[in-house]
Amino acid sequence: MAYRELSPEEEERYETAYDLIEDLRGSGVVFRLVEGKVRYRPAGLISELGKAELTRCKAEVYELLREEEECGAQWEARLASQSEVDPLPDDEWAEFGELTGDEQVALGRWISQTLEPDPDRRPSSRHTSYHLKHVFERSPGGFYVTDAQFRAAMWLSGFLVRRYPGRRYEDLESRFFYVRPNREGFARKLVEYAGMPEGWAREAMGAHRPLYTS
Numbered sequence: 001m002a003y004r005e006l007s008p009e010e011e012e013r014y015e016t017a018y019d020l021i022e023d024l025r026g027s028g029v030v031f032r033l034v035e036g037k038v039r040y041r042p043a044g045l046i047s048e049l050g051k052a053e054l055t056r057c058k059a060e061v062y063e064l065l066r067e068e069e070e071c072g073a074q075w076e077a078r079l080a081s082q083s084e085v086d087p088l089p090d091d092e093w094a095e096f097g098e099l100t101g102d103e104q105v106a107l108g109r110w111i112s113q114t115l116e117p118d119p120d121r122r123p124s125s126r127h128t129s130y131h132l133k134h135v136f137e138r139s140p141g142g143f144y145v146t147d148a149q150f151r152a153a154m155w156l157s158g159f160l161v162r163r164y165p166g167r168r169y170e171d172l173e174s175r176f177f178y179v180r181p182n183r184e185g186f187a188r189k190l191v192e193y194a195g196m197p198e199g200w201a202r203e204a205m206g207a208h209r210p211l212y213t214s
Contacts, residue, residue, distance in 0.1 A: 010060075013056070013057045013059075013060045014057075014060045014063075014064070016053060016056075016057050016060070017057040017060035017061045017063075017064055018064060020050065020053055020054060020057065020061065021061065021064060021065070024040070024045070024046060024050065027045050028042075028045055029041070029042070029045050029046060031061075031065055033062070033065055033066060033069060036062075037062075038054075038058060038061055038062050038065060040054075076123055079123075079126065079162075079164070079176075080121050082162040082163060082164075083162070084160035084161065084162055085160065085161050085162065085163055085175070088152060088155045088156075091148065092148040092149070092151055092152040092155075093152055095146055095148040095149050095152065096148070096149050096152035096153065096156075098149070099145070099149060103143065103145075104153070106141060106143075107136065107145060107149075107150070107153045108153055108156060108157055110136055110139060110141075110142070111136075111153055111154060111157045111159070112157055112182075113182060114136075114139075114181065114182055115132075115159070115177075115179045115180070115181070115182055116179065116180060116181075116182040116184075117159065117177075117178060117179060117180075118178045118179055118180040120178075121178045122178070125178050125179060125180045126176055126177070126178055127176060127177055127179060128175065128176045129147055129150055129151045129154065129161065129175045129176065129177065130147050132150065132154075132177070132179070133145055133146075133147055133149075133150035136150065147175075151175055154177065159177055159179065161175040161176070161177060162175065162176050162177065162178075163175055163176075164176060
């Protein structure tokens with residue numbers, strides 16, 4: 001919005017609009033901007049009073065959502081432009097060395113069979129190392145690893161990490177990857193561990209390359 005001095009009535013409507021958006025999102029309402037208009041769903045989660053307030057403050061709701069959308073687009077572009085961090089920090093390598101040899105192999109095997117880079121760098125494929133390490137820990141055969149140990153294993157598996165620009169203080173040391181599920185790896189697991197015929201496994205996972213099982 002163009003910054004100017006607001007009247008008391010405008011300030012009240014902006015405050016109401018902000019609170020409405022926050023409260024309704026907390027209740028599960030999703031907002032979208034479509035052709036210059038505010039759309040929300042499911043409408044059944046909004047009371048009649050809430051709908052009346054949305055109508056009264058529709059210009060302010062739209063302006064707040066538009067600003068948020070613009071800021072989000074700038075943030076996505078900034079994230080996508082972050083360069084990969086090539087060198088493996090010494091402290092991460094030292095922590096990785098605290099894992100046993102069998103643990104190192106198991107972690108590396110899980111990464112190579114489960115993940116692959118997303119060359120398109122889609123927002124949906126962006127995951128923090130902290131999130132991915134929890135996915136590993138909850139997987140069959142998974143075990144506790146530190147964030148640094150997981151990042152080291154990713155580096156050794158050929159995945160180069162990126163650093164958050166630091167939107168908030170707690171993000172300053174966060175790292176993220178653009179990765180997607182490795183369909184070929186999942187299909188291989190279905191063949192090796194579940195005994196599924198290879199053709200079925202490839203069809204189920206959308207994997208079209210031949211499988212090389214050990």
